[in-house]
Amino acid sequence: MKDLAYLNKFLIKYKWRLIPGIFFVIISNIFAVLPAQVIRVAFDLVKENISIYMLFNGFDRQELVYRIFGYSLMLFGLTVLLLSLLRGLFLFFMRQTIILMSRHIEYDLKNEIYSHYQQLSMAFFRRNNTGDLMNRVTEDVSRVRMYLGPGIMYTINTVVLSVMIIFAMITVNIKLAVYCLLPLPLLVLAIYFVNSIINRRSEMIQQQLSALSSLVQETFSGIRIVKSFVREDTIRANFAAESERYKTNSMALVRVQALFFPLMVLLVGISTIITIYIGGREVMNGTITSGNIAEFIIYVNQLTFPVISLGWVTSLIQRAAASQKRINEFLHTEPEIVSNTQEQTIITGEIKFSGVSFIYPDTGIKALDNVSFTVKPGEFVAIIGKTGSGKSTIANLIMRMYDVTSGELLIDGNPIQKLNLASYRQQVGFVPQEVFLFSETIANNIAFGNSAIGSHEIQQAAKDAAVYQNIVELEQGFETMIGERGITLSGGQKQRVSIARALAKKPAILIFDDCLSAVDTKTEEEILSNLGKNMKGKTSILIAHRVSTIKNADKILVLDQGKIIEQGTHDQLIEGQGAYFELYEKQLLEEEEQN
Numbered sequence: 001m002k003d004l005a006y007l008n009k010f011l012i013k014y015k016w017r018l019i020p021g022i023f024f025v026i027i028s029n030i031f032a033v034l035p036a037q038v039i040r041v042a043f044d045l046v047k048e049n050i051s052i053y054m055l056f057n058g059f060d061r062q063e064l065v066y067r068i069f070g071y072s073l074m075l076f077g078l079t080v081l082l083l084s085l086l087r088g089l090f091l092f093f094m095r096q097t098i099i100l101m102s103r104h105i106e107y108d109l110k111n112e113i114y115s116h117y118q119q120l121s122m123a124f125f126r127r128n129n130t131g132d133l134m135n136r137v138t139e140d141v142s143r144v145r146m147y148l149g150p151g152i153m154y155t156i157n158t159v160v161l162s163v164m165i166i167f168a169m170i171t172v173n174i175k176l177a178v179y180c181l182l183p184l185p186l187l188v189l190a191i192y193f194v195n196s197i198i199n200r201r202s203e204m205i206q207q208q209l210s211a212l213s214s215l216v217q218e219t220f221s222g223i224r225i226v227k228s229f230v231r232e233d234t235i236r237a238n239f240a241a242e243s244e245r246y247k248t249n250s251m252a253l254v255r256v257q258a259l260f261f262p263l264m265v266l267l268v269g270i271s272t273i274i275t276i277y278i279g280g281r282e283v284m285n286g287t288i289t290s291g292n293i294a295e296f297i298i299y300v301n302q303l304t305f306p307v308i309s310l311g312w313v314t315s316l317i318q319r320a321a322a323s324q325k326r327i328n329e330f331l332h333t334e335p336e337i338v339s340n341t342q343e344q345t346i347i348t349g350e351i352k353f354s355g356v357s358f359i360y361p362d363t364g365i366k367a368l369d370n371v372s373f374t375v376k377p378g379e380f381v382a383i384i385g386k387t388g389s390g391k392s393t394i395a396n397l398i399m400r401m402y403d404v405t406s407g408e409l410l411i412d413g414n415p416i417q418k419l420n421l422a423s424y425r426q427q428v429g430f431v432p433q434e435v436f437l438f439s440e441t442i443a444n445n446i447a448f449g450n451s452a453i454g455s456h457e458i459q460q461a462a463k464d465a466a467v468y469q470n471i472v473e474l475e476q477g478f479e480t481m482i483g484e485r486g487i488t489l490s491g492g493q494k495q496r497v498s499i500a501r502a503l504a505k506k507p508a509i510l511i512f513d514d515c516l517s518a519v520d521t522k523t524e525e526e527i528l529s530n531l532g533k534n535m536k537g538k539t540s541i542l543i544a545h546r547v548s549t550i551k552n553a554d555k556i557l558v559l560d561q562g563k564i565i566e567q568g569t570h571d572q573l574i575e576g577q578g579a580y581f582e583l584y585e586k587q588l589l590e591e592e593e594q595n
């Protein structure tokens, strides 16, 4: 329950919706209780008037008595109608204030969680899967809203209505009140119990549904693999098995739900019978009137709803508390990578690794071991090495996706942690190893890092990335939609759009993480020569596997198992006849064999 206390700040923020809401609940309940009393008076009136009517038997006046009696009954009917209309009006106001408040808080909470996600670092996203992240913004927030809206509304309603009805009952006759209230606690318990079972089973159904949709999503994402490995039958069988489980769970839920309504009617029925039996005896004793029995029957039926909502609201609050606990877990996660200054510094692009070691926090893998090198502004540095040798890790550290475990990473002579994070990243262009493009137009994908960019600059970036020609050949050119909502670009085209996106930022530091693997040698040369022109005076780091790609670099770093084993220009490294030389020889041989 203490987890829900987090939401109090929102309740305070929206107090001018909550307070009138509570007020409307109270007024609507007054109008809910009054009709029973009007009906009691009407009932007693009927009884009295019948006696008077009988008295005038045989007289002309009997007709007049009949008419007056009819009118007064109609008046009572109209009063009940008016009271119900007024109740309805205030119920409307109650929903307009409290439910609307819950929707506002839902909106605020979703935004708060989402913007908190944006501040969290890579390690957090690696620890938690996407489904979980999404669930907390959607499913969990919805449950919390159920507490803030219907939960709060029905709790107040239940309390106010119960107090009013029980008070009205007791003022009429304590004995009758006690007897007809007796089965109600049983009803609360029964409903709470059945509701818990319903919730548990609904949860299982929800989980099963998630499993089913994940299976379908994965199957369709990997449909090419499924078809080429002829696994359609197995996939179909898996789906059937998951569906079967979903059906079994749903059936179990329907069985319990079927019990819910009859149980409720039974217990209310018992209360009504007790009211009539005990009430009848009291009428015979002369302690209450027959109108009171009618009044009590209305009360008992009116109490049904608060009693049901008591059981329902209790389980609803429990679920909301569990959801808020999950939300709080994420909201209280501190971002590991934080900006320590507001000051925005323009960088020239000098990068210095000084005895840097790095261990991935989530796996404990030591990816870099005492790495030292310097890249001067305007230099073109290449990194080469076997897979898993730590090349991408260097890129991750320069992007400050992680902080170094030991040693120092200096940008323009300042520790990277001292720079304003957003402003620094804004000045670094990054082309990741795995291309990711948004389901958007090509132009918007290229302009992603800089919303102020014009179409001329977008086109220039595409030209520099050697993808312009491919784009203009498309029917809608730069306005072509890509990804799930549009066409599929080839692997090499995607890589080049991703390069154009980094170039369009006009960065001071450009990092290419093995992103030329899917382009042919001629295009690769074109991109590199454009890069030479664009990055004059700026720093470029190119991670590659092919020696031919990096021959012209100002400096080449050779990595092995997280250590720099050689560094120098191509010619120096060839002369050194070390690991780089071996790699070069091997690749030359491979090329010759291919030709």
Ligand SMILES: Nc1ncnc2c1ncn2[C@@H]1O[C@H](COP(=O)(O)OP(=O)(O)OP(=O)(O)O)[C@@H](O)[C@H]1O
Residues within 6 Å of the ligand: 126, 360, 362, 363, 365, 366, 367, 385, 386, 387, 388, 389, 390, 391, 392, 393, 394, 433, 514
């Ligand atoms: N996000 C991560 N979390 C945990 N461990 C990681 C992560 N990324 C990489 N590693 C591990 O760190 C080591 C270095 O990986 P890195 O990606 O830097 O190598 P690489 O030289 O870029 O390889 P490749 O040429 O295959 O891209 C590997 O052992 C890898 O398993």
